Every structure is written in structure tokens, then in C-alpha cells.
Amino acid sequence: xxxxxxxxxxxxxxxxxxxxxxxxxxxxxxxxxxxxxxxxxxxxxxxxxxxxxxxxxxxxxxxxxxxxxxxxxxxxxxxxxxxxxxxxxxxxxxxxxxxxxxxxxxxxxxxxxxxxxxxxxxxxxxxxxxxxxxxxxxxxxxxxxxxxxxxxxxxxxxxxxxxxxxxxxxxxxxxxxxxxxxxxxxxxxxxxxxxxxxxxxxxxxxxxxxxxxxxxxxxxxxxxxxxxxxxxxxxxxxxxxxxxxxxxxxxxxxxxxxxxxxxxxxxxxxxx
Amino acid sequence: xxxxxxxxxxxxxxxxxxxxxxxxxxxxxxxxxxxxxxxxxxxxxxxxxxxxxxxxxxxxxxxxxxxxxxxxxxxxxxxxxxxxxxxxxxxxxxxxxxxxxxxxxxxxxxxxxxxxxxxxxxxxxxxxxxxxxxxxxxxxxxxxxxxxxxxxxxxxxxxxxxxxxxxxxxxxxxxxxxxxxxxxxxxxxxxxxxxxxxxxxxxxxxxxxxxxxxxxxxxxxxxxxxxxxxxxxxxxxxxxxxxxxxxxxxxxxxxxxxxxxxxxxxxxxxxxxxxxxxxxxxxxxxxxxxxxxxxxxxxxxxxxxxxxxxxxxxxxxxxxxxxx
Numbered sequence: 001x002x003x004x005x006x007x008x009x010x011x012x013x014x015x016x017x018x019x020x021x022x023x024x025x026x027x028x029x030x031x032x033x034x035x036x037x038x039x040x041x042x043x044x045x046x047x048x049x050x051x052x053x054x055x056x057x058x059x060x061x062x063x064x065x066x067x068x069x070x071x072x073x074x075x076x077x078x079x080x081x082x083x084x085x086x087x088x089x090x091x092x093x094x095x096x097x098x099x100x101x102x103x104x105x106x107x108x109x110x111x112x113x114x115x116x117x118x119x120x121x122x123x124x125x126x127x128x129x130x131x132x133x134x135x136x137x138x139x140x141x142x143x144x145x146x147x148x149x150x151x152x153x154x155x156x157x158x159x160x161x162x163x164x165x166x167x168x169x170x171x172x173x174x175x176x177x178x179x180x181x182x183x184x185x186x187x188x189x190x191x192x193x194x195x196x197x198x199x200x201x202x203x204x205x206x207x208x209x210x211x212x213x214x215x216x217x218x219x220x221x222x223x224x225x226x227x228x229x230x231x232x233x234x235x236x237x238x239x240x241x242x243x244x245x246x247x248x249x250x251x252x253x254x255x256x257x258x259x260x261x262x263x264x265x266x267x268x269x270x271x272x
Numbered sequence: 273x274x275x276x277x278x279x280x281x282x283x284x285x286x287x288x289x290x291x292x293x294x295x296x297x298x299x300x301x302x303x304x305x306x307x308x309x310x311x312x313x314x315x316x317x318x319x320x321x322x323x324x325x326x327x328x329x330x331x332x333x334x335x336x337x338x339x340x341x342x343x344x345x346x347x348x349x350x351x352x353x354x355x356x357x358x359x360x361x362x363x364x365x366x367x368x369x370x371x372x373x374x375x376x377x378x379x380x381x382x383x384x385x386x387x388x389x390x391x392x393x394x395x396x397x398x399x400x401x402x403x404x405x406x407x408x409x410x411x412x413x414x415x416x417x418x419x420x421x422x423x424x425x426x427x428x429x430x431x432x433x434x435x436x437x438x439x440x441x442x443x444x445x446x447x448x449x450x451x452x453x454x455x456x457x458x459x460x461x462x463x464x465x466x467x468x469x470x471x472x473x474x475x476x477x478x479x480x481x482x483x484x485x486x487x488x489x490x491x492x493x494x495x496x497x498x499x500x501x502x503x504x505x506x507x508x509x510x511x512x513x514x515x516x517x518x519x520x521x522x523x524x525x526x527x528x529x530x531x532x533x534x535x536x537x538x539x540x541x542x543x544x545x546x547x548x549x550x551x552x553x554x555x556x557x558x559x560x561x562x563x564x565x566x567x568x569x570x571x572x573x574x575x576x577x578x579x580x581x582x583x584x585x586x587x588x589x590x591x592x593x594x595x596x
Contacts, residue, residue, distance in 0.1 A: 162356035165323055166414075168343045169350040170370035170421055180373070184360040 025246065032239035043240040051217045052225035053244055055136070059221060060201045063141040067197050071148025072190070076182075078149075079156035096145045104142050105210025108135060131213035136221065139207035144200040151193030155186045191256045198252045202245060222248075273334035273424045273457055274299045275320060280329035282315055282481075289315040290326070291481040297425075297474075302451045302458045304472035306465060308504070312481040313461045314353075317427050320459065321350045333424055349418030349456075353430040355410045357402035363389070363413050364398040370421035388416040391450075408439040412446075419454070428460040432467060444471050465505050469493070477501050509563040511535060511555075516587055518566040523551060523575060524584040531586035537563075539581045542572070551577055553585055 033040050043049060077083075078090055096104060112129040113119050122129060129135045163185065167177045183190075205223040212219040214228060222245050229238035275297040282290040290312045297303050305313040318324040320331055322343035330339045338346050358366050365372075367388050371381045389395045392412040402410055411431065418426060431447065432440040448471055451458055462468050468475055469489040477484040477492065477500075485497040496502035502515050509518045512535055524530060537553040540562065549572035551565045565585060567575075577583070 159359075162352050162354065163358055165343070166350065166352060166356040166358070166417075167369065169321055169323070169346075169348060170373070170417070171344045172369075172373050173344060176373055180369075181358060187360075 028239055028242045028246075031235070032243045034239075035236070039236065040240050040243075043236045044244060046237065048216050048220065049225060049237060049241060049244075052220045052222045052241065055133075055220065056202060056222040056245075056248070058133070059137050059140050060198055062137050063144065063201050064194060064198050066137075066141055067144055068148055068190070068194055070145070071152060071193060071197075072186075074149050075152040075156055075186075079153055080161065093146050093149050096143050101139075101143050101204065101206035102210055105139050105207035108139055108142070108207075108211050112138070130211050131215070131219060133219070135211040136208055136219060139211045140201045140204050143204050143207050144197045147196040147200065148190065148193035151189040151196070152186050155189035156182075159185045191259070195252060195256045199249050202248055202252075275425055275457065275459065276332040276335075277316070277320060278330050278332070280316065280319060280326045280331070282312075282319065282324065282326050288481045290319070293329070293478070293481070293483045295476055295483055295486065297457060297459060297476075299457055300455045301474050302448075302460070302472050303474040303476060304468035305459060305461045305478055306468040306475050306504075307463065307478040307484075309463050311479045313463075313478040314429055316478065317350075317429055317459060317461050320425075321348045321427050322346045323350070347421065347424045349421065349423030349426040351411075351414045351418050351426075351428045351431060353433050355402075355414040355434075357405075357410055357413060359402055361401075362398065363394060363400050363402070363405070366402065366413055367416045367420050369417060374421075384420060388420055391419075391453075392416045406439075407435050408443055411435065411443060415450075419456075423456065426456050426458040428458065430462060431460055432462070432464075440467075447471060469505070475505075477504065479504070507566065509565075510561065511563045511585060511587065518550075518564050520588050521563070521565040522586055522588045523553070523565055523567065523571075523577070524586065525575060526582040526584065528584065530584040534584035534586035537583055537585055539577050539579050539583055541579055542577050544569075549577075553583060555585070 044053075074089065074093060078086055109116065109130055111117050112122065112135065114123065114130070116130075119130075127134070129138065163181050164177050167181045172180065203223060204221075205227070208221055209224060209227075212221065212224060214220050214224045216225075216228065220228065222241050226238045226241040226245070229235065229241060276295070278294050280290050280293045281288075293312075293316060295316075305316060307313050315324060319326050320333075322331075322338065322341060326339070330337055332338065333346065333348070343350075358369065361369070364385055367385045368381050371384060376384075385398075386395070389398055392415055394409060394412055394416065397405065397409065402413065405413065415426075415428075428447075432443055435443065444467060447460075460468075460472065473488065474486065475489055475492050476486045479500055485492055485501045487495075492501060493505050496505060499515060502508050507518050508515050509521070510516070511521065512533070522531070524534065526536075535555055537555040540552040540554045543550040543552075547569060549567045549569055551567060551572070552562060553565060554562050563585060575583075
């Protein structure tokens with residue numbers, strides 16, 4: 001690229017990022033700590049805020065591993081096996097990306113709500129899905145379904161099956177092949193997919209709003225808490241909730257970046 | 273240990289990869305499965321290894337029927353065309369893989385890996401990763417990795433296919449020497465007849481999913497069973513309705529006293545190819561058509577051949593001939 005375009009391009013890109021991300025997010029941080037650390041701490045440790053934070057973490061801890069296992073399974077199925085309807089599975093995985101989360105939440109209510117298909121059956125066994133934890137987990141899992149698959153599947157296709165076959169001829173059974181050969185090869189894509197999944201679960205609003213009922217202290221995740229705080233004219237709580245959400249995402253990103261780096265020195269000069 | 277495949281057939285959808293192939297590979301031999309690409313030879317190798325299952329037929333190694341045995345229980349060393357290095361493991365760990373999953377004691381694994389790296393000349397590169405090796409080094413690492421499990425037989429799929437010409441020549445000789453040292457029954461797949469004849473002590477020519485002929489390189493070159501084997505293994509031309517090797521033909525000047533079965537012709541073209549000379553001759557006598565003759569430079573210059581010159585072409589004490 002010619003030099004004279006370099007500077008305007010940089011300004012444009014940085015300006016775009018600044019206006020859309022950096023400025024708004026820093027404003028939230030500024031507002032959260034505007035009245036000092038003490039005020040921020042009080043807002044964060046208010047019972048409703050702590051409950052929301054705890055619920056968000058709990059949902060992530062359940063939904064992310066579920067989608068990690070499911071995502072690896074679907075990727076292996078699509079990459080390593082031929083079966084009728086594979087294209088359909090491939091397309092179905094993408095539905096949560098294409099459809100509005102609100103629609104997904106609504107659909108869950110239709111199936112698992114009190115008047116839904118399984119609602120009565122579940123209610124008779126004392127299980128409430130909608131307006132309770134299972135519903136929130138299902139909604140979060142549903143919207144974050146595609147990320148692991150979309151990151152892992154291309155890697156599996158790219159590495160091919162020869163390494164796995166070589167391991168088999170050397171005496172490795174299916175589990176050993178997966179653990180010692182497949183997993184290390186897809187680690188990077190998997191890490192990225194898990195990061196995206198976690199970020200999506202932490203930040204999900206629409207689908208969770210539909211199914212949770214947003215009962216403060218019980219079914220209110222952090223995003224719902226922020227929204228409710230604004231509605232209730234308690235902006236300080238909203239800012240602090242937003243900062244907590246940002247920090248949670250930052251922690252996830254850092255952990256994955258660090259583990260990824262330390263384990264991947266072998267990628268240096270990789271030309272394969 | 274010997275390998276015996278019997279009545280092997282394999283289809284991929286409509287395509288027939290192998291059609292009733294029966295082949296015996298004696299203990300300690302170095303056999304090349306030779307044939308054009310897509311002829312089924314790699315499939316046969318994969319079936320022996322248990323990586324593909326035949327539709328029909330059986331595989332026996334060391335007189336044990338292994339047809340239904342999964343690859344991991346066959347005790348077969350397999351080297352892939354592109355070596356299939358474990359990219360996330362160092363050279364040492366690659367070679368150690370088969371021993372580690374067998375849970376051999378650490379000290380034993382380390383000793384064995386050292387021996388193998390020494391054997392393949394990679395002792396100084398044990399801590400590198402496959403991405404940091406050249407093609408030839410990766411190839412030798414793959415061999416060491418396959419040998420680590422002390423395989424009953426060693427199977428190599430196009431072992432030199434992905435290497436440049438110079439490395440390829442070195443590795444051929446090296447593989448030959450390695451085989452002489454280890455004496456392990458080895459089968460390699462190649463589409464390169466020169467490579468097969470140089471490395472292997474037995475050739476099995478596979479074409480269109482069928483086994484065309486099996487024997488020593490010299491045997492197949494001089495006594496090809498059919499036109500395909502004859503033309504695939506070396507240069508061939510037709511004289512008087514018979515296939516012959518062009519270096520088994522002699523050219524005489526028109527004024528010379530012709531050989532009994534000589535055919536009359538006109539030189540169409542003379543091409544210098546380094547140490548040999550290729551002479552195209554339009555035949556006017558008995559057998560119509562054209563043939564070409566391979567002569568040494570000395571012979572060609574003695575004859576003083578030039579286009580348009582009338583000559584006799586005859587078989588010398590020819591060995592390979594085949595009625596077309």
C-alpha cells in the first residue's frame with residue numbers, strides 16, 4: 001500500500017473503534033467510579049447485584065461446558081463421518097446466529113412453558129424450566145450454540161485425518177487418539193470458541209429476558225440487572241453492573257490468552 | 273514376517289479400487305507396489321494396515337488372519353505420503369508415541385528413542401518440532417516413529433513422493449541400506465518405475481485395481497506378462513508387429529548385409545539425449561509404421577545417421593518381446 005494512504009487509514013480505523021467501543025466503555029467506567037471507590041463497592045455488594053453476578057457466573061459455569069462438549073461432538077461428527085442429513089445438522093447449528101435471541105427465548109417458552117408441549121409433564125414432576133435456572137441456562141446455551149462448532153470444525157477439516165490414522169497404527173485407541181492427537185491440534189480453535197461462547201453467555205440479554213421473568217434476587221442475570229437498574233432510576237448500580245460484566249469478560253480473555261501462549265511455543269515457525 | 277492378501281476386492285461407491293487381488297509378500301523382502309496413480313496400490317497398502325476394510329478377501333500377516341483386526345492391534349508400521357507428523361510434539365515425542373501409549377518405563381522409552389534417532393540420523397534434532405524439519409528429515413522421523421513399535425511389517429505409502437529429486441535419490445539408497453540392516457518385511461507404494469526398480473527386490477505391478485505381474489525387477493523388465501507391464505517398466509517400441517525395448521534394436525546402413533529379420537526404413541529424426549541417441553525410423557519394409565531405436569553416442573556417430581537416410585532395423589539378442 002502506498003504510504004500516503006497509511007496515515008488516513010489508521011486515523012479512520014482508530015477513530016471508528018474509538019467512537020464505537022473505547023469512548024462508550026470508558027464512559028461507563030468513569031461513571032461507575034465517579035463517586036469514589038466506596039460508592040462503587042457499595043453498589044456492587046448490594047444483595048441484588050451480588051445475586052445477579054452469582055447467577056450469571058453459575059449460568060456460564062453450566063452452559064459453557066455443555067456447549068464445549070456438544071460443540072466438539074458435532075464438529076467431530078461433521079468432520080469425520082459421512083451420514084445422510086449432515087448438511088441439515090450443519091445448517092441447524094447456525095440458527096441461533098441468524099435468528100433473534102428474543103425469538104429463541106419465545107420458542108423455549110412455547111415448548112417448556114406452563115402451557116407448552118412439555119410444560120405439564122415437567123410441572124407434574126416438580127420441574128420448572130421457564131422463570132427459573134434451567135430456562136436461563138437453556139436460553140444461554142441455545143444462543144451460544146454455534147461458536148465452538150464454527151471455530152473447531154474448520155480446524156478439524158484442515159488438519160485432516162492422517163495424524164489420527166498414524167496414531168491408530170501406532171496402537172492408540174479412539175480415546176487416546178482424541179486426547180493425545182485431536183485435542184492438542186484443535187486446542188487453539190477450541191479456546192477461541194470457548195471464549196466466544198463465554199462472552200456470549202455472560203452478555204446475553206434478549207433470550208434470557210424472555211425466559212427468566214427477571215425476578216430480582218432470583219432469576220436476574222447481570223444484564224437484566226443493569227437494564228432493571230436503569231428502569232428503576234438507579235444508574236450507579238447499572239454502571240457498576242456494567243463494569244463487573246466487562247471485567248468478567250476481560251478475565252476470560254486473559255486466562256485463555258495466557259494458557260494458549262504458554263502451550264503453543266511449538267507454533268513458532270509453523271509452516272505446515 | 274510374511275504377508276498374504278487373498279481375493280481382496282474394494283469399491284468406493286461405483287469405482288472399483290481393487291478387484292480380486294491375491295499377493296504373497298515373503299518374509300524379509302522389500303516389495304514395491306508399482307503402478308499409475310489411482311490404480312489401487314495405496315488402497316491395498318491401507319487394507320494391509322487395517323486403515324481401510326476390504327469388501328471381500330482376507331489379510332494374513334505371519335500366517336495370522338487379521339482381516340477383522342483394527343489397525344491398532346495389527347502391529348504394522350505405516351508411513352504416510354505426507355508423513356503425518358504429530359505437529360504438536362517434538363521429534364523425540366513423535367518417535368516415543370507408540371511406546372508411551374504402551375506405558376513402557378520411561379528409561380526404556382528414552383533409550384529406545386535414542387537408538388532410533390541415531391539409526392535415522394536425527395539424534396541432534398530430537399527437540400525440534402516437525403515444522404522445523406526439512407521434508408527428508410520428516411520422512412526419517414516418520415520411519416523412526418513407525419519402527420519404534422517393532423512392527424511385524426513396514427508399510428510405506430509413496431515414501432519419496434513429496435521430496436525433491438536430489439533428496440529422493442539419497443533417501444532411496446538410505447532406505448535400501450536400512451532394510452538390509454533391519455531385515456523387516458517392507459512394502460512400499462510408488463508410481464515411479466525407476467524408484468521401484470532401484471529400491472525393491474520384488475515388484476508387484478497394480479493397474480486398474482488388478483495385479484498385473486509379480487517378480488524381480490529384472491524378471492519383469494525382460495519378461496513382462498503383458499503390454500502394460502512392458503510399457504510401464506521401461507521404454508518400448510514396435511517392430512514387425514512385436515513389442516521390443518528400443519535399446520534391444522540395432523540399426524544398419526542400407527549398404528550393409530542385413531540381419532535375417534531386418535526391416536527396411538528411413539530415418540525420420542535423430543535426437544541427442546546426452547549419453548544416448550534416439551533415432552526415429554519410418555518403416556517401409558514388412559511391418560509398416562514407425563519405431564524408435566536407442567543407441568549409444570558412439571554407435572550413432574559411427575553410423576553417421578541423418579534424416580532421410582535408408583537403414584535396416586533389426587532385433588539384437590533381444591530379451592523382452594511381446595506379440596502385440
